[in-house]
Amino acid sequence: xSPSPPARAVTFTVNGAPTTVTVEDRTLLSDALRQGAGLTGxxxxxxQGACGACTVIVDGLAVRSCLVLAVQADGTEVRxxxxxxxxxxxxxxxxxxxxxxGLQCGFCTPGIVMSLVAAREAGTGxxxxxxxxxxxxxxxxxxxxxxxAAIVDAWQGAEGSEVAR
Amino acid sequence: MTWVGQRLPxxxxxxxxxxxxxxxDDIEVPGLLHAAIVRSPVPHGELRGVDxxxxxxxxxxxxxxxxxxxxxxxxxxxxxxxxGDFQVDRPLVDGRVRFVGExxxxxxxxxxxxxxxxxxxxxxxxxxxxxxxxxxxxxxxDAPLLYPGRSDNVMSRxxxxxxxxxxxxxxxxxxxxxxxxLDIGRVSGTPMEPRGIVAVPEPDGRLTVWTSSQAPHAVxxxxxxxxxxxxxxxxxxAPDVGGGFGLKDHLYEDELMACVAAIRLGRxxxxxxxxxxTLVATHQARGETVDVEVAYDLDGxxxxxxxxxxxxxxxxxxxFGGGPLFTMSGMVPGAYTWEAVRTEAAVVATNTTPTGxxxxxxxxxxxxVVERAVEVVARELGIDPxxxxxxxxxxxxxxxxxxxxxxxxxxNGDYGAAxxxxxxxxxAWPEPPDDGxxxxVGYSSFVHMAGVxxxxxxxxxxxxxxxxESAIARMEPDGTVRLxxxxxxxxxxxxxxFVQLAADRLGVDVADIELVHSDTDRSPYSAYGTAASRAxxxxxxxxxxxxxxxxxxxxxxxxxxxxxxPADIVLADRKATVAGTNVSLSIAEVAxxxxxxxxxxxxxxxxxxxxxxxxxxxxxxxxxxxxxSRVAVDPATGVVEVxxxxxxxxxxxxxxxxxxxxxxxxxxAQGLGAAxxxEIVVDxxxxxxxxxxxxxxxxxxxxxxxIEVVLTETPSPFTPGGMKGMGEGGTxxxxxxxxxxVAAALPAEAARxxxxxxxxxxxxxxxxxRS
Numbered sequence: 052x053s054p055s056p057p058a059r060a061v062t063f064t065v066n067g068a069p070t071t072v073t074v075e076d077r078t079l080l081s082d083a084l085r086q087g088a089g090l091t092g093x094x095x096x097x098x099q100g101a102c103g104a105c106t107v108i109v110d111g112l113a114v115r116s117c118l119v120l121a122v123q124a125d126g127t128e129v130r131x132x133x134x135x136x137x138x139x140x141x142x143x144x145x146x147x148x149x150x151x152x153g154l155q156c157g158f159c160t161p162g163i164v165m166s167l168v169a170a171r172e173a174g175t176g177x178x179x180x181x182x183x184x185x186x187x188x189x190x191x192x193x194x195x196x197x198x199x200a201a202i203v204d205a206w207q208g209a210e211g212s213e214v215a216r
Numbered sequence: 217m218t219w220v221g222q223r224l225p226x227x228x229x230x231x232x233x234x235x236x237x238x239x240x241d242d243i244e245v246p247g248l249l250h251a252a253i254v255r256s257p258v259p260h261g262e263l264r265g266v267d268x269x270x271x272x273x274x275x276x277x278x279x280x281x282x283x284x285x286x287x288x289x290x291x292x293x294x295x296x297x298x299x300g301d302f303q304v305d306r307p308l309v310d311g312r313v314r315f316v317g318e319x320x321x322x323x324x325x326x327x328x329x330x331x332x333x334x335x336x337x338x339x340x341x342x343x344x345x346x347x348x349x350x351x352x353x354x355x356x357x358d359a360p361l362l363y364p365g366r367s368d369n370v371m372s373r374x375x376x377x378x379x380x381x382x383x384x385x386x387x388x389x390x391x392x393x394x395x396x397x398l399d400i401g402r403v404s405g406t407p408m409e410p411r412g413i414v415a416v417p418e419p420d421g422r423l424t425v426w427t428s429s430q431a432p433h434a435v436x437x438x439x440x441x442x443x444x445x446x447x448x449x450x451x452x453x454a455p456d457v458g459g460g461f462g463l464k465d466h467l468y469e470d471e472l473m474a475c476v477a478a479i480r481l482g483r484x485x486x487x488x489x490x491x492x493x494t495l496v497a498t499h500q501a502r503g504e505t506v507d508v509e510v511a512y513d514l515d516g517x518x519x520x521x522x523x524x525x526x527x528x529x530x531x532x533x534x535x536f537g538g539g540p541l542f543t544m545s546g547m548v549p550g551a552y553t554w555e556a557v558r559t560e561a562a563v564v565a566t567n568t569t570p571t572g573x574x575x576x577x578x579x580x581x582x583x584x585v586v587e588r589a590v591e592v593v594a595r596e597l598g599i600d601p602x603x604x605x606x607x608x609x610x611x612x613x614x615x616x617x618x619x620x621x622x623x624x625x626x627x628n629g630d631y632g633a634a635x636x637x638x639x640x641x642x643x644a645w646p647e648p649p650d651d652g653x654x655x656x657v658g659y660s661s662f663v664h665m666a667g668v669x670x671x672x673x674x675x676x677x678x679x680x681x682x683x684x685e686s687a688i689a690r691m692e693p694d695g696t697v698r699l700x701x702x703x704x705x706x707x708x709x710x711x712x713x714f715v716q717l718a719a720d721r722l723g724v725d726v727a728d729i730e731l732v733h734s735d736t737d738r739s740p741y742s743a744y745g746t747a748a749s750r751a752x753x754x755x756x757x758x759x760x761x762x763x764x765x766x767x768x769x770x771x772x773x774x775x776x777x778x779x780x781x782p783a784d785i786v787l788a789d790r791k792a793t794v795a796g797t798n799v800s801l802s803i804a805e806v807a808x809x810x811x812x813x814x815x816x817x818x819x820x821x822x823x824x825x826x827x828x829x830x831x832x833x834x835x836x837x838x839x840x841x842x843x844x845s846r847v848a849v850d851p852a853t854g855v856v857e858v859x860x861x862x863x864x865x866x867x868x869x870x871x872x873x874x875x876x877x878x879x880x881x882x883x884x885a886q887g888l889g890a891a892x893x894x895e896i897v898v899d900x901x902x903x904x905x906x907x908x909x910x911x912x913x914x915x916x917x918x919x920x921x922x923i924e925v926v927l928t929e930t931p932s933p934f935t936p937g938g939m940k941g942m943g944e945g946g947t948x949x950x951x952x953x954x955x956x957x958v959a960a961a962l963p964a965e966a967a968r969x970x971x972x973x974x975x976x977x978x979x980x981x982x983x984x985x986r987s
Contacts, residue, residue, distance in 0.1 A: 194923065
């Protein structure tokens with residue numbers, strides 16, 4: 052009989068709220084967020100680090116939560132798609148994706164939102180957002196055309212626009 | 217205002233953007249167990265059973281073939297049969313494995329990690345048999361047979377179009393004939409959300425099933441038959457679905473196993489596919505070899521088209537049987553007049569993953585074949601391929617046009633106008649830089665059979681289900697509306713477009729209407745679900761009729777209340793107004809009267825405010841258009857870049873042009889992916905080689921250029937509302953378009969016989985002539 056995998060408590064801040072989840076050493080951050088913290092907005096698309104759907108922000112950096120162990124996130128500040136909007140008011144990135152029809156099935160969308168939010172906050176330029184940031188995500192529905200249009204909108208509206216936050 | 221035609225931002229977006237979508241893997245219920253599937257590690261063999269003696273995970277339960285057979289009393293259906301098909305359904309397990317990844321057992325444990333631990337320790341006992349991994353070797357006289365007792369590996373065989381005699385005569389009379397071979401690579405539709413299912417035995421003995429599906433009623437019907445459960449005891453719900461593209465059009469074996477486990481254990485069970493499983497076990501698509509012969513005259517007249525086409529079925533016939541290749545053979549005439557079109561087709565079993573439905577369903581291949589034929593002939597004649605197309609196209613005055621492949625008769629439209637508009641767009645592109653790369657411009661004109669379809673016609677082509685749709689429109693006492701439909705969205709935006717259709721006919725705001733779908737306890741029956749570019753044309757047609765009838769009823773009741781004639785009542789802005797006056801009632805006041813049930817119009821006294829309409833189309837609808845692209849080919853590496861892309865599309869009435877454009881963009885990307893990047897590779901031993909997104913290359917943002925889309929509107933003369941359906945059209949046009957552009961950059965002989973995808977190595981070998 053295999054020994055029961057050891058359980059371990061991981062404490063971190065998720066969307067501003069102190070959170071403790073009980074995990075195994077091997078538990079992925081994506082699973083800890085989805086099953087442990089009940090935040091199912093983070094989607095798991097490949098578990099290979101290739102598709103980007105599970106992207107969350109850890110201590111200000113966009114990371115693929117399927118490539119991070121939950122125990123590695125102990126003591127960090129994690130942000131997920133559930134923490135991006137202010138109440139009913141969407142973030143500028145979400146608003147642009149909505150206005151430009153930059154999502155269809157919506158499965159890859161949370162990861163793209165998180166990468167773009169991190170890029171905006173890091174002061175990433177428009178060209179890098181279009182090439183490097185979006186280049187790390189797979190979308191099967193949109194052909195990316197309208198996501199790029201949304202990125203242009205979000206970046207160009209960044210200064211002084213009413214949708215910018 | 218009129219809602220139809222508005223570029224309304226989607227009503228479903230805010231929820232999805234905020235992470236509040238609810239997909240199958242998000243469903244949690246108390247006491248949920250998690251499953252992993254044990255799959256065959258070998259492509260062919262006699263299945264002896266599973267050895268579970270090494271499984272040491274506390275609480276893990278393994279259901280092997282024997283245990284599964286105790287619950288599964290029925291068979292997996294196949295709903296489309298060609299004459300003479302021997303496989304018309306199949307058992308869940310039949311004592312033999314036929315592809316790597318075939319499910320043979322299910323393991324259930326407290327969480328997915330434990331279930332996978334246990335599954336790794338289940339040993340599949342197989343007496344291996346030699347595999348056949350491609351159609352050519354499967355057709356060898358001494359090939360191993362997948363189905364004992366058969367004389368060969370042919371699953372299905374038929375002929376379509378003209379007779380051999382007529383076709384031979386047309387070929388003999390033509391000035392010239394030419395021939396070439398197309399090997400259409402096998403692909404995986406691979407939606408971003410993998411398949412998944414949650415089966416919940418309820419306290420009242422019913423079974424609730426949440427699943428990522430395009431067709432919840434079809435799932436319910438199969439599940440009921442397979443487990444011997446009455447249909448009314450099963451509720452199937454498709455919550456938010458993260459893409460389908462045809463793959464999710466039926467209940468799969470592994471999904472059935474999860475339901476069996478739930479029934480047997482009396483506990484809720486969740487199984488969610490991982491990406492490896494998507495790429496090896498979810499039905500793949502295409503994998504055809506088509507030998508094409510074309511007869512033409514020296515003046516550029518296209519006369520005859522003759523095909524011999526084989527499709528790799530994989531291990532068994534998928535849910536829609538030989539349907540994709542049959543559809544290819546029926547739609548291969550394309551936008552052109554021919555004197556003869558004939559296809560001899562066969563679907564052949566191999567020890568590979570089954571191939572089934574994928575966006576285009578054979579029509580992508582039909583467009584590919586005919587558009588390659590046009591380009592090959594144009595090149596042989598030294599004629600501009602646009603001129604050759606225009607000279608042979610079906611003219612608007614020839615519509616409705618009966619093709620050589622009956623019962624296909626096109627409806628309306630000016631195919632040539634779309635072609636010339638695409639040419640105009642391409643001619644406006646700036647000249648490419650002189651960077652040493654080779655350029656090619658490729659066109660693809662297509663006619664797309666959508667709005668599937670008239671149920672009465674299905675038995676004549678062997679399709680064993682109805683393809684009508686119904687809608688129920690209910691106005692509540694406060695004037696808000698619930699609209700119940702049988703079709704199920706997976707990203708197409710039905711919660712916006714169907715609501716736009718309804719709002720115009722009820723005089724309410726889109727915010728007043730909720731679409732109810734994808735729940736067999738609540739939504740009306742749909743055997744087909746959302747597939748075949750049919751939702752807006754057939755499901756939308758039902759919505760138009762049901763809401764029109766409801767609007768008429770509201771007018772009659774309002775007329776009674778206002779002492780006016782029903783014909784004079786206008787429904788708009790949430791009011792029922794006597795035309796030309798300011799005398800009005802709020803729609804809510806009318807609705808309240810209907811639900812109070814008193815003083816209703818004479819002859820129309822039934823209380824309540826609900827109308828149902830079942831719409832069975834009289835005819836298919838045919839969207840059409842032309843794609844044009846320009847590619848740059850690096851002669852040193854064979855790498856292809858798609859630099860420019862434009863689409864001219866007519867899909868009838870545009871309910872929401874922004875959503876139509878989005879569907880075009882995504883469809884173009886999928887066709888482009890199949891043309892250049894995506895390839896399911898199986899090695900000579902039958903082992904899959906493309907098992908991650910690092911081996912199976914989906915288009916990324918850099919792969920897809922911006923796409924110019926010009927939309928024209930020729931409403932369908934058949935559909936209520938005039939919509940034609942277009943979800944697959946982007947893919948149908950783009951696969952041929954991108955290949956044609958690459959071919960145009962290659963020397964003529966190098967571009968004759970082609971193998972897709974046109975990977976850098978294939979292109980480089982064509983360019984250099986080295987093998």
